[in-house]
Structures are given as C-alpha cells and as structure tokens.
Amino acid sequence: MSRTKTGQFRHKRADTQMGTIEKMYGKDFGVxxxxxxxxxxxxxxxxxxxxxxxxG
Numbered sequence: 001m002s003r004t005k006t007g008q009f010r011h012k013r014a015d016t017q018m019g020t021i022e023k024m025y026g027k028d029f030g031v032x033x034x035x036x037x038x039x040x041x042x043x044x045x046x047x048x049x050x051x052x053x054x055x056g
Contacts, residue, residue: 012049014038025053 012021018040019033031040037049046052 012037014041021049027053 014037016037017033018029018031018035018037021037022028022033029040041048041052044052
C-alpha cells in the first residue's frame with residue numbers, strides 16, 4: 001500500500017486510472033479501468049481517495 005510514515009495514504013493524482021487504484025488497494029469500485037480518479041470522486045461526491053477508502 002502507498003502510505004506515508006504516519007500511516008496516511010499518499011495523495012494520488014486526479015488523472016490516475018481507477019484500474020490502478022483498484023489494484024493498489026485491493027478494492028473493486030465497479031467502474032471502468034480507464035476512468036480517471038478525479039472524475040470518479042466528483043461523480044460520487046467524495047473529496048479525496050482517503051475519504052473514499054474510509055481513512056480520512
């Protein structure tokens with residue numbers, strides 16, 4: 001997993017593909033692999049990946 005020394009998730013770029021996110025965190029978000037993280041977060045109303053993962 002991609003975490004800082006304090007245990008927080010590292011910031012991910014908004015243009016990271018969801019397929020990459022799913023592989024990194026072992027989660028299936030049920031979206032196309034080529035969908036951009038930023039677009040997905042906007043669609044579902046989350047401000048960040050850490051909030052989506054329940055760690056922020």
